Amino acid sequence: MEKNWPLWEVFVRSKNGLEHRHFGSLHAADAEMALENARDVYTRRNEGVSIWVVESKHITATNPENNGELFEPAQDKVYRHPTFYTLPDEVKHM
Amino acid sequence: MSEAQIRNLEEIFEQRIARDEKIEPKDWMPEKYRQTHIRQISQHAHSEIVGMLPEGNWISRAPSLRRKVALLAKVQDEAGHGLYLYSACETLGISRNELYDQLHSGKAKYSSIFNYPTITWADIGAIGWLVDGAAIINQVPLCNTSYGPYARAMIRVCKEESFHQRQGYEIMMTLCKGTPEQKEMAQDALNRWWWPSMMMFGPTDDMSTHTEQSMKWKLKRKTNDELRQQFVDQTAPQADLLGITIPDPELEWNEEKGHYDFGEIDWDEFWQVVKGHGPCNKERLSARVNAWEEGEWVRDAAMAYAKKQQDKKLQNVG
Ligand SMILES: [Fe+2]
Numbered sequence: 557m558e559k560n561w562p563l564w565e566v567f568v569r570s571k572n573g574l575e576h577r578h579f580g581s582l583h584a585a586d587a588e589m590a591l592e593n594a595r596d597v598y599t600r601r602n603e604g605v606s607i608w609v610v611e612s613k614h615i616t617a618t619n620p621e622n623n624g625e626l627f628e629p630a631q632d633k634v635y636r637h638p639t640f641y642t643l644p645d646e647v648k649h650m
Numbered sequence: 651m652s653e654a655q656i657r658n659l660e661e662i663f664e665q666r667i668a669r670d671e672k673i674e675p676k677d678w679m680p681e682k683y684r685q686t687h688i689r690q691i692s693q694h695a696h697s698e699i700v701g702m703l704p705e706g707n708w709i710s711r712a713p714s715l716r717r718k719v720a721l722l723a724k725v726q727d728e729a730g731h732g733l734y735l736y737s738a739c740e741t742l743g744i745s746r747n748e749l750y751d752q753l754h755s756g757k758a759k760y761s762s763i764f765n766y767p768t769i770t771w772a773d774i775g776a777i778g779w780l781v782d783g784a785a786i787i788n789q790v791p792l793c794n795t796s797y798g799p800y801a802r803a804m805i806r807v808c809k810e811e812s813f814h815q816r817q818g819y820e821i822m823m824t825l826c827k828g829t830p831e832q833k834e835m836a837q838d839a840l841n842r843w844w845w846p847s848m849m850m851f852g853p854t855d856d857m858s859t860h861t862e863q864s865m866k867w868k869l870k871r872k873t874n875d876e877l878r879q880q881f882v883d884q885t886a887p888q889a890d891l892l893g894i895t896i897p898d899p900e901l902e903w904n905e906e907k908g909h910y911d912f913g914e915i916d917w918d919e920f921w922q923v924v925k926g927h928g929p930c931n932k933e934r935l936s937a938r939v940n941a942w943e944e945g946e947w948v949r950d951a952a953m954a955y956a957k958k959q960q961d962k963k964l965q966n967v968g
Pocket residue numbers: 698727728731807
């Protein structure tokens with residue numbers, strides 16, 4: 557049997573209206589303990605109103621080596637931005 | 651990868667750092683960068699964890715409930731700091747267990763300051779004031795360091811440190827305004843903690859080995875001597891305010907330099923403690939090892955319970 561506590565990633569919503577944000581990670585035997593530990597480790601000073609935990613091994617991430625093909629194509633698509641379009645000054649609020 | 655390719659990658663890597671870009675865990679990094687960071691971040695984490703021991707010694711004997719909740723909260727923060735830093739370190743590909751092994755086997759170092767004993771309540775004041783004060787000076791520049799997870803952990807740590815120092819200074823203030831015996835206790839604590847605190851900035855610049863590389867990687871932004879000077883300049887007036895005397899006959903304001911002059915550190919003592927011969931090295935390490943070993947059955951039971959719950963869930967589905 558695996559003896560070491562697995563690693564969990566912790567996401568905290570700092571207040572209602574904001575999204576959960578990655579805060580860090582910790583070790584715990586199960587999800588319930590991960591939540592309890594996350595409360596003590598990451599929210600000792602009112603940093604949160606809601607916590608998500610997910611076991612780190614379940615996260616699939618992009619590889620920075622592929623950043624070129626993944627993210628660079630967006631750089632030359634200026635037509636996706638409002639400033640690409642020329643309008644006469646008389647047009648207000650657009 | 652050929653050597654030329656690696657050299658090329660290293661160059662791109664150094665340029666990224668020079669441009670103030672952050673390095674994240676899955677990015678390519680030179681092996682030396684990885685190893686240096688594992689060493690520094692883990693040493694830092696170990697220091698936070700071992701640092702709980704000298705102060706934990708006084709939790710049950712704090713002189714009032716106000717002092718007790720403050721000290722408890724501070725010690726709990728230090729545990730938190732250790733945990734932020736261990737998890738930042740793990741992103742570099744080393745497991746928590748390996749890190750603990752390095753600490754428990756004596757292979758890894760932690761800050762020597764925690765190898766001194768806390769014999770009176772005033773020591774708790776002096777630690778908050780001087781030790782956390784010196785730690786803040788060392789740590790603030792790290793909020794901007796190049797490795798993303800380390801920098802993020804340090805921002806969180808630095809936010810929490812300021813209360814540590816203030817509660818310490820308040821303890822000193824109270825003692826200094828108290829009976830002559832209490833003031834004497836504060837002076838005695840300052841006498842014992844001053845030089846070890848000065849040593850927290852490490853060897854002098856001409857003795858320090860990896861400064862240049864650390865500067866490049868933003869593991870360091872100022873030299874040991876610059877940080878130490880900053881500490882003296884900021885602390886000396888605070889001692890005056892308390893009405894107690896820093897145990898250094900050479901300490902004197904130098905109008906011309908705009909800084910305090912101060913005396914020579916006893917580097918023999920420094921190296922003795924680093925090498926394991928300080929007053930509490932054995933005690934600290936054995937307290938850590940005992941806590942780990944005696945906690946084993948709890949960790950195992952938690953895993954067994956988690957496994958059982960998991961199996962039950964699967965059975966109900968099936
Ligand atoms: Fe700390």
